[in-house]
Amino acid sequence: MKFAVIVFPGSNCDDDMVYAIQEGLKEEVDKVWYTEESVADYDAVLLPGGFSYGDYLRSGAIARFAPVMESVIEEAEKGKPVLGVCNGFQVLLEAGLLPGAMQRNKNLKFICRPVQLRVENNSTGFTKAYESSETITVPVAHGEGNYFCDEKTLEQLKANDQIVFTYQDDINGSVAGIAGIINEKGNVLGMMPHPERATANLLGSDDGLKLFQSILNHWRESHVLTS
Amino acid sequence: MVKVQVYVTLKAGVLDPQGSAITHSLHTMNYNEVKSVQTGKYIELEVEETENLEERVKEMCEKLLSNPVIEDYTYTIGEAVS
Numbered sequence: 001m002k003f004a005v006i007v008f009p010g011s012n013c014d015d016d017m018v019y020a021i022q023e024g025l026k027e028e029v030d031k032v033w034y035t036e037e038s039v040a041d042y043d044a045v046l047l048p049g050g051f052s053y054g055d056y057l058r059s060g061a062i063a064r065f066a067p068v069m070e071s072v073i074e075e076a077e078k079g080k081p082v083l084g085v086c087n088g089f090q091v092l093l094e095a096g097l098l099p100g101a102m103q104r105n106k107n108l109k110f111i112c113r114p115v116q117l118r119v120e121n122n123s124t125g126f127t128k129a130y131e132s133s134e135t136i137t138v139p140v141a142h143g144e145g146n147y148f149c150d151e152k153t154l155e156q157l158k159a160n161d162q163i164v165f166t167y168q169d170d171i172n173g174s175v176a177g178i179a180g181i182i183n184e185k186g187n188v189l190g191m192m193p194h195p196e197r198a199t200a201n202l203l204g205s206d207d208g209l210k211l212f213q214s215i216l217n218h219w220r221e222s223h224v225l226t227s
Numbered sequence: 228m229v230k231v232q233v234y235v236t237l238k239a240g241v242l243d244p245q246g247s248a249i250t251h252s253l254h255t256m257n258y259n260e261v262k263s264v265q266t267g268k269y270i271e272l273e274v275e276e277t278e279n280l281e282e283r284v285k286e287m288c289e290k291l292l293s294n295p296v297i298e299d300y301t302y303t304i305g306e307a308v309s
Contacts, residue, residue, distance in 0.1 A: 057268075057291070061291060065291070094294065099296075100296060103244065103297065107244075148241060148297055149296070173242070173244070
């Protein structure tokens with residue numbers, strides 16, 4: 001399986017994402033610069049964390065119009081797996097691939113520490129390796145992770161089982177404790193916590209590895225076992 | 228050239244953590260008459276005069292300058308400046 005890690009000016013978790021794929025999954029991965037025009041040759045697209053374009057205007061607002069995003073949006077609409085972590089999640093929200101928006105954390109502080117998450121939906125192509133309602137430990141590192149959406153959107157997210165991860169404790173003021181959501185089709189996941197920073201016990205937790213294994217297993221089910 | 232002034236504010240009902248912090252701070256400074264504070268952004272554009280200027284300014288506000296999920300915008304299109 002071949003992964004693309006998109007690199008915007010100001011991305012800073014791209015190396016961690018590459019490490020997770022190379023060392024954690026032992027699969028192929030390329031860094032794809034934001035000026036590239038196509039990600040069609042890849043099996044999955046990963047949008048890493050960081051501060052794309054210095055978080056100017058709003059987090060993710062300018063990156064959303066970077067040249068490579070046109071192809072990312074096109075591939076997402078075709079059903080290719082797309083994962084956005086932290087700033088990558090903010091880019092997906094700004095691009096309209098996921099509903100809602102991010103605000104400053106309610107206490108206005110940058111939060112950087114391991115947190116406990118609850119796996120709300122383990123039937124997605126990103127979470128099948130987790131147990132239902134499993135509690136996992138994954139680090140967060142964000143100043144704007146306070147997820148907001150209106151009530152109608154929240155009802156839809158709940159009705160379609162689109163809330164994938166929630167925070168065990170309210171750390172940032174997110175609506176319904178939301179830490180990660182998926183699109184209705186089930187191929188675009190955005191989450192504030194960093195699974196790529198939790199892929200080995202040496203790093204404090206390997207709970208994030210199952211997310212990448214889920215992506216790989218899901219891909220194999222449809223591409224390898226059928227052939 | 229025309230000066231365009233864009234103001235971006237949070238929609239009613241969206242909590243403004245910065246506004247709350249400023250309100251709190253003003254109260255500790257004894258400005259108790261302040262009932263609420265709402266923060267926002269001011270963006271100034273210098274734009275070449277075009278026929279459909281207003282339409283294009285609206286587009287810029289909706290596509291990039293504001294996020295319609297949480298923000299409202301207003302703008303004024305000023306007198307031509309040399």
